[in-house]
Amino acid sequence: GAGVSQSPRYKVAKRGQDVALRCDPISGHVSLFWYQQALGQGPEFLTYFQNEAQLDKSGLPSDRFFAERPEGSVSTLKIQRTQQEDSAVYLCASSLTGQGRYEQYFGPGTRLTVT
């Protein structure tokens, strides 16, 4: 079956622009996670959805970051007024449930470069 897909794969934005990053999880997966991976670092948790409910957004770095999953499937991460420090790879992962014994499946990521 299809894995997790993300689009676009690459995005270049001028400082101050808004961007929207899309994640298509594996069909039937209840849990969806967003991570930010800065250059040379491991992924860092941004936010977690269980179906359409955003249960944890403690990792979002500022109020410029917003995520949604309105129908419990596709999710969008939106960054308003992008800054250079937002440049990173944004990874989406889905899992059957949020329980630890279930693997998180990762998408290929969206590489965001803010100029």
Added chain:
Amino acid sequence: AQSVTQLGSHVSVSEGALVLLRCNYSSSVPPYLFWYVQYPNQGLQLLLKYTSAATLVKGINGFEAEFKKSETSFHLTKPSAHMSDAAEYFCAVSESNSGGYQKVTFGIGTKLQVIP
């Protein structure tokens, strides 16, 4: 709070030699532990996971890891390195939180170089 320390951001081994990537964790409760591999421009792929069933965990591509509670370690090994093993490897820990889901914390990664 949970955390992961990966010792050595870069490791080089000769083809055919033993691969040893080190990981130490900190967790207030019995954790789940993972090793992921990331190839250039790709997402993370799970190599193996520890979920308390057995302390020696075997994964894909000939990798295995041993959970040692006394040392709070979960080192990744492979007896004989292949060129195709060159990638970045991430150790990760997760534990339940009040929301009832597992929040994963990743290490900074170790880049493995395999020398012909």
